[in-house]
Amino acid sequence: MKINDSNRISQVQKYQQANRVADNDKNTYASTYSKQDGVSxxxxxxxxxxxxxxxxxxxHAERLAEVKRQVQEGTYHVETNAVVRKMLEAYGEN
Structure with missing residues (x-):
């Protein structure tokens, strides 16, 4: 029975080294190109x-206050047809 298999350890080391190289490439790319973007x-x-x-x-504040009041009083009415229409518009069905 082998406790330390040197072949497996070298494979792990290769994997770790490849990840370090990939991380360095990402950092180089990010520092090179992100500095060029801007908005004015x-x-x-x-x-x-x-x-x-x-x-x-x-x-908007007035409308929001009115809706809150209606919800608290239990008089708020949801127009199901309007909700369905908006859902269909959102999914491109209408």
Missing amino acids: ISSEALEKARELSQTDSAE
């Missing part, structure tokens, strides 16, 4: 986004 947004676009979010957020 104009000040006009930022201002427009702020305006839209402020007007939408006020209307």
Whole structure:
């Protein structure tokens, strides 16, 4: 009976070495190419986004408060046809 089989140990070492090389390649690739990406947004676009979010957020907050109130009172009604329609649209059936 052999306790230490040197052939198996060398196979494990080869596997570990291959993983180290692959990890180094990934790190090199990531450091080389990720630094080149970038996005710039104009000040006009930022201002427009702020305006839209402020007007939408006020209307959204009102609608959300109304739905919460209806749910708490037990008067909220789910329109099943609307839900089904949206599900079909989402899956491209309509």
